[in-house]
Amino acid sequence: MSGPGVEFLLANVLQGVADLSGVDGAALRLLDDSDRLRMIGATDEDGWVLERAGCSALSVPLVEGREVIGELTLYTHERHEWSRSEVEKGARLGELVVVALEAMAGGRTESSASGQVR
Amino acid sequence: MTHIDPEALVASLRRMQKAAPATGIVYHLERIVQVVDRIFGYSGAGLMFADPDRTLRYLFATDEAGRSLEHAQATVQAGPCVAAYTTDDAVTTYDVRKDDRWPDLAALLHPDVRAVAGVPVRLGGEPVGTLNVYQDTTHDWEESDTEALHAYAHVIEQVIAAAVEAEEKSQLADQLQYALDYRVVIERAIGYLMGKHDLTASQAFTGLRKQARDSRRRVADLAAELLGEQGRGDPDHAI
Structure with a gap:
């Protein structure tokens, strides 16, 4: 199910999401099979320590069916005011990440995401 | 450089596999x-x-x-x-x-x-x-x-x-081939809906897709049902 290939593909997806949103980086947290929210990956080191790094961040919930499975965080290294269109685009990109995760997990159902600024 | 935690990823994908x-x-x-x-x-x-x-x-x-x-x-x-x-x-x-x-x-x-x-x-x-x-x-x-x-x-x-x-790659290829092949059935179902309900092609297409999505069925199976044909193909394969 998950070999080095899947990690590589997810890294590509995260980098692609960061590029498409025009921000400095993207980070992914997911619930594990014990319902713990865990850091999965980030496009650079700042993504792992967002609170300490002083980044501006936009986090969107990742929703599969009706269940929140994690969050996608887009961030900038400098202070940034997130516009409504950026929040909406972040939500859509979150949907893309859910589809990619479902494909990696072996197929699942619907997803949706809505933006939240923090 | 993007870094992924493989152990955390496996635990999360395992969780996703449990449900639907x-x-x-x-x-x-x-x-x-x-x-x-x-x-x-x-x-x-x-x-x-x-x-x-x-x-x-x-x-x-x-x-x-x-x-x-x-x-x-x-x-x-x-x-x-x-x-x-x-x-x-x-x-x-x-x-x-x-x-x-x-x-x-x-x-x-x-x-x-x-x-x-x-x-x-x-x-x-x-x-x-x-x-x-x-x-x-x-x-x-x-x-x-x-x-x-x-x-x-x-x-x-x-x-x-x-x-x-x-x-398996072969299963993946089958799914794509199924989708390519069954477009014909979908086209016919759209024509059928247009004639029966006086819809535009766009309305028929959208309605068919919505009904399939709402009932979590493949569009091709729903289309075949509308045309009075049996649902065909492997139910694990989705359109």
């Missing part, structure tokens, strides 16, 4: 194209995929006009998306209805299809299909437009590759 039934690669691709369509805000988007004999075929479009664009190109095997596939590069047109490169297309297109852009979708470095968008007005495509399309195509490539990782 498997859907399939075509379902994933459709959803991605719908998301891409909403992000871009163009008139429509679609995906064409190549047969094993490298003939480009209609796989999915977000609306009736987009469907006509893909259907027309599959019929004459020419057009911006076919060119994007064969040249393995982005191809755009200001107005496909008046483009001298594809004189046979205009007669087959929905009147709303004007400006078109297509980029290749690759697997293992080789083109396997195209991501297409269209506008209902003429449009000068800029390099930033095609760059963004390439970027989304790249995400699609990761999803296809992930599906390959997750499933």
Whole structure:
């Protein structure tokens, strides 16, 4: 199910999401099979320590069916005011990440995401 | 440099595998194209995929006009998306209805299809299909437009590759072949609905897709049911 290939593909997806949103980086947290929210990956080191790094961040919930499975965080290294269109685009990109995760997990159902600024 | 925690990823994917039934690669691709369509805000988007004999075929479009664009190109095997596939590069047109490169297309297109852009979708470095968008007005495509399309195509490539990782390649190929083959049944069901309920093709297409989605069935199975045929194919394969 998950070999080095899947990690590589997810890294590509995260980098692609960061590029498409025009921000400095993207980070992914997911619930594990014990319902713990865990850091999965980030496009650079700042993504792992967002609170300490002083980044501006936009986090969107990742929703599969009706269940929140994690969050996608887009961030900038400098202070940034997130516009409504950026929040909406972040939500859509979150949907893309859910589809990619479902494909990696072996197929699942619907997803949706809505933006939240923090 | 992107870093992924493999142990955490495995634990999360394991959690995702517990709940709902498997859907399939075509379902994933459709959803991605719908998301891409909403992000871009163009008139429509679609995906064409190549047969094993490298003939480009209609796989999915977000609306009736987009469907006509893909259907027309599959019929004459020419057009911006076919060119994007064969040249393995982005191809755009200001107005496909008046483009001298594809004189046979205009007669087959929905009147709303004007400006078109297509980029290749690759697997293992080789083109396997195209991501297409269209506008209902003429449009000068800029390099930033095609760059963004390439970027989304790249995400699609990761999803296809992930599906390959997750499933047997032969099963994946079967799902795609099923989707390509059963478009005929879907087309007939749309015609049936148009006649029975006095709908436009667009209304029939949208209604069929919605009903299938709401009942979590494959569009092809619902289409076959409407036509009085038995649902065909393996229920694990989704459109």
